[in-house]
Amino acid sequence: MSQFQLLKTEGHARRGIFYTAHGSIQTPVFMNVATQAAIKGAVSSEDLKDLHCQIALSNTYHLHVRPGDQLIRDLGGLHRFMNWDRPILTDSGGFQIFSLAKLRKIKEEGVSFNSHVDGKLLFMGPEDSMRIQANLGSDIAMAFDECVKIPSPRKYVEASADRTYRWLVRCRDAWLHYKKEEEAVNPGQMLFGINQGAVFHDIRREHMKRIAELDLPGYAIGGLAVGETHQEMYDTIEVVEEYMPSEKPRYLMGVGTPGNILEGVYRGVDFFDCVMPARNGRHGHLFTKNGILNIKNEKYIRDDSPIDAFCNCPVCQRYSKAYLRHLFKAQEMLAMRLAVSHNLAFYNNLMQDIRSHLEKGTFTEFRGAYSKLLDRRI
Amino acid sequence: MSQFQLLKTEGHARRGIFYTAHGSIQTPVFMNVATQAAIKGAVSSEDLKDLHCQIALSNTYHLHVRPGDQLIRDLGGLHRFMNWDRPILTDSGGFQIFSLAKLRKIKEEGVSFNSHVDGKLLFMGPEDSMRIQANLGSDIAMAFDECVKIPSPRKYVEASADRTYRWLVRCRDAWLHYKKEEEAVNPGQMLFGINQGAVFHDIRREHMKRIAELDLPGYAIGGLAVGETHQEMYDTIEVVEEYMPSEKPRYLMGVGTPGNILEGVYRGVDFFDCVMPARNGRHGHLFTKNGILNIKNEKYIRDDSPIDAFCNCPVCQRYSKAYLRHLFKAQEMLAMRLAVSHNLAFYNNLMQDIRSHLEKGTFTEFRGAYSKLLDRRI
Numbered sequence: 198m199s200q201f202q203l204l205k206t207e208g209h210a211r212r213g214i215f216y217t218a219h220g221s222i223q224t225p226v227f228m229n230v231a232t233q234a235a236i237k238g239a240v241s242s243e244d245l246k247d248l249h250c251q252i253a254l255s256n257t258y259h260l261h262v263r264p265g266d267q268l269i270r271d272l273g274g275l276h277r278f279m280n281w282d283r284p285i286l287t288d289s290g291g292f293q294i295f296s297l298a299k300l301r302k303i304k305e306e307g308v309s310f311n312s313h314v315d316g317k318l319l320f321m322g323p324e325d326s327m328r329i330q331a332n333l334g335s336d337i338a339m340a341f342d343e344c345v346k347i348p349s350p351r352k353y354v355e356a357s358a359d360r361t362y363r364w365l366v367r368c369r370d371a372w373l374h375y376k377k378e379e380e381a382v383n384p385g386q387m388l389f390g391i392n393q394g395a396v397f398h399d400i401r402r403e404h405m406k407r408i409a410e411l412d413l414p415g416y417a418i419g420g421l422a423v424g425e426t427h428q429e430m431y432d433t434i435e436v437v438e439e440y441m442p443s444e445k446p447r448y449l450m451g452v453g454t455p456g457n458i459l460e461g462v463y464r465g466v467d468f469f470d471c472v473m474p475a476r477n478g479r480h481g482h483l484f485t486k487n488g489i490l491n492i493k494n495e496k497y498i499r500d501d502s503p504i505d506a507f508c509n510c511p512v513c514q515r516y517s518k519a520y521l522r523h524l525f526k527a528q529e530m531l532a533m534r535l536a537v538s539h540n541l542a543f544y545n546n547l548m549q550d551i552r553s554h555l556e557k558g559t560f561t562e563f564r565g566a567y568s569k570l571l572d573r574r575i
Numbered sequence: 576m577s578q579f580q581l582l583k584t585e586g587h588a589r590r591g592i593f594y595t596a597h598g599s600i601q602t603p604v605f606m607n608v609a610t611q612a613a614i615k616g617a618v619s620s621e622d623l624k625d626l627h628c629q630i631a632l633s634n635t636y637h638l639h640v641r642p643g644d645q646l647i648r649d650l651g652g653l654h655r656f657m658n659w660d661r662p663i664l665t666d667s668g669g670f671q672i673f674s675l676a677k678l679r680k681i682k683e684e685g686v687s688f689n690s691h692v693d694g695k696l697l698f699m700g701p702e703d704s705m706r707i708q709a710n711l712g713s714d715i716a717m718a719f720d721e722c723v724k725i726p727s728p729r730k731y732v733e734a735s736a737d738r739t740y741r742w743l744v745r746c747r748d749a750w751l752h753y754k755k756e757e758e759a760v761n762p763g764q765m766l767f768g769i770n771q772g773a774v775f776h777d778i779r780r781e782h783m784k785r786i787a788e789l790d791l792p793g794y795a796i797g798g799l800a801v802g803e804t805h806q807e808m809y810d811t812i813e814v815v816e817e818y819m820p821s822e823k824p825r826y827l828m829g830v831g832t833p834g835n836i837l838e839g840v841y842r843g844v845d846f847f848d849c850v851m852p853a854r855n856g857r858h859g860h861l862f863t864k865n866g867i868l869n870i871k872n873e874k875y876i877r878d879d880s881p882i883d884a885f886c887n888c889p890v891c892q893r894y895s896k897a898y899l900r901h902l903f904k905a906q907e908m909l910a911m912r913l914a915v916s917h918n919l920a921f922y923n924n925l926m927q928d929i930r931s932h933l934e935k936g937t938f939t940e941f942r943g944a945y946s947k948l949l950d951r952r953i
Contacts, residue, residue: 239617
């Protein structure tokens with residue numbers, strides 16, 4: 198039986214439910230990023246519930262390096278460690294190894310690299326990534342892949358996509374092995390495969406066809422939002438989506454702005470994640486139904502109204518723009534917490550709006566009205 | 576009628592209730608410091624209720640400089656600005672002018688100084704301080720005084736104490752004027768006088784006698800915890816306490832460690848405040864019933880237990896030492912928030928314990944058992 202239940206569609210857009218060992222997820226969904234087992238900006242796992250977060254995403258590479266996945270396993274797994282009883286997705290560690298660590302060498306077995314914390318030489322291959330994710334006990338593990346730079350030479354992208362396929366087969370075998378272990382932290386852990394191929398449509402398409410045959414619980418589109426234009430990204434989604442199994446959830450990794458998400462949903466995507474709401478929040482850039490405002494702006498100095506009059510988040514229910522602006526100007530840490538909280542709530546509420554419109558069959562109009570509006574600076 | 580109700584005494588120690596325009600305060604009480612209309616460490620006013628905070632303290636100097644007391648008044652006062660509906664005490668601004676700002680000149684009228692934010696030349700005298708505090712609308716305003724360095728020459732301390740007395744008379748007149756204004760933010764605002772005199776017992780005593788005659792709603796001992804020994808501080812409290820009106824609350828400003836507080840209560844003090852729980856928390860120093868632990872210590876790396884097994888605070892109910900230590904090591908902002916939250920709860924719970932022991936008549940034993948224990952490093 199599939200873990201994914203498709204409730205309704207509108208064009209390519211889909212309204213569904215995904216079932217995990219830590220409860221169900223209403224899709225389309227935005228995952229809130231808790232890189233190091235914590236949301237940036239002093240937001241606690243307790244707060245996430247008030248912000249209507251359905252699923253948290255943590256980073257395998259970071260947690261492997263510090264405090265160590267074995268330690269987290271010994272303490273009962275990531276859910277217990279960070280006191281979060283709802284679903285968790287862990288990435289594979291691949292993206293951080295390729296972007297953050299000092300890269301040593303990619304070989305067929307895996308990748309040698311230096312830890313960004315203490316410089317220690319480490320190795321990670323598909324089996325290692327799956328073992329670490331099994332130790333963390335996430336509900337959704339991601340396959341170990343290479344996220345190639347855009348632009349990269351066609352020949353390199355082709356060879357990389359082939360290797361990422363071979364790595365995926367090894368990931369699947371390791372995943373099936375670890376989840377059946379008697380001491381498995383989360384026997385219900387699922388594996389998502391990741392499509393790669395940069396912006397070469399034929400490579401993307403062939404890669405997607407091959408990984409779909411492995412019949413995994415879900416599939417992701419990786420390697421986007423790394424420098425290509427929005428149009429290139431949308432075109433790539435359209436090319437790949439046709440070959441993604443319709444009965445499985447689809448995850449567009451690392452995306453994006455509210456507009457990107459509306460366009461992704463429009464093209465058939467169910468899962469999203471992005472550091473943007475937290476990162477923008479820490480800089481005082483706050484999402485509203487009218488666009489993105491900069492709370493440090495002089496014009497808010499005496500503004501007694503909430504960030505967004507339409508927002509029901511705990512921050513908009515309690516604090517004024519004038520107070521928020523004061524906290525940023527006074528460099529109070531509370532500024533970041535309130536800003537990040539609002540932005541996460543904005544994203545989670547946006548997904549709720551998307552789901553409601555899909556249920557009512559009005560998503561296409563909603564996307565038309567808001568896709569550009571939400572991303573503008575005001 | 577007095578705003579202060581004395582319920583019970585044990586030696587010099589007192590159990591009471593103080594009534595303000597924003598509700599009553601059970602004493603002895605520790606005030607949680609919200610310098611710039613926010614608790615350091617991303618703790619929100621909403622959190623303060625969960626941490627059993629009864630009264631917040633904000634700084635007149637800081638809020639005058641930024642965002643400005645007139646702005647806060649225009650937005651409905653400090654309670655509304657920071658979304659805190661319980662009592663607020665504001666200091667006079669004097670301490671910050673003498674310690675933080677680049678001091679220009681002390682004259683009979685008041686003090687000229689440069690803002691620490693933009694260097695702007697500002698002036699503050701007793702009437703200004705009272706006007707600012709009236710604009711903020713705090714429940715307890717503090718008199719404008721000079722907090723002299725310890726040690727200072729006897730002659731300087733004597734002249735300063737005389738001037739502080741004359742300033743207090745002017746503060747009282749201004750306070751009575753502002754609270755009767757039709758547009759007063761908080762017509763129920765009260766004024767506390769402040770005793771000064773460094774560690775010269777006779778100056779302290781004479782000063783206390785004179786300010787007591789003004790029959791203000793409360794009195795504070797200022798100018799301590801600025802470099803003298805603990806014993807000098809305790810001796811000074813004993814000298815002054817004898818002349819503090821017993822039917823008025825007594826506030827020992829800027830004090831201190833848990834041990835200092837137990838010793839202060841023992842000597843008849845009702846109100847305390849200190850940045851210590853927040854500051855220590857931000858550095859990972861956490862208060863427990865067994866002493867102060869450093870959460871960054873290696874030995875906590877796999878410690879699955881809460882900070883303090885006897886603590887009922889939201890942090891100890893939810894998170895392990897291992898998780899806290901990880902957050903500090905990973906430099907996650909959440910580390911500070913959780914640490915500060917626990918420390919504030921520890922202080923507020925300590926005061927609750929003190930009140931319970933006073934009610935049962937067992938405070939003296941409690942003080943004997945814990946006065947040294949709580950301050951030790953473990």
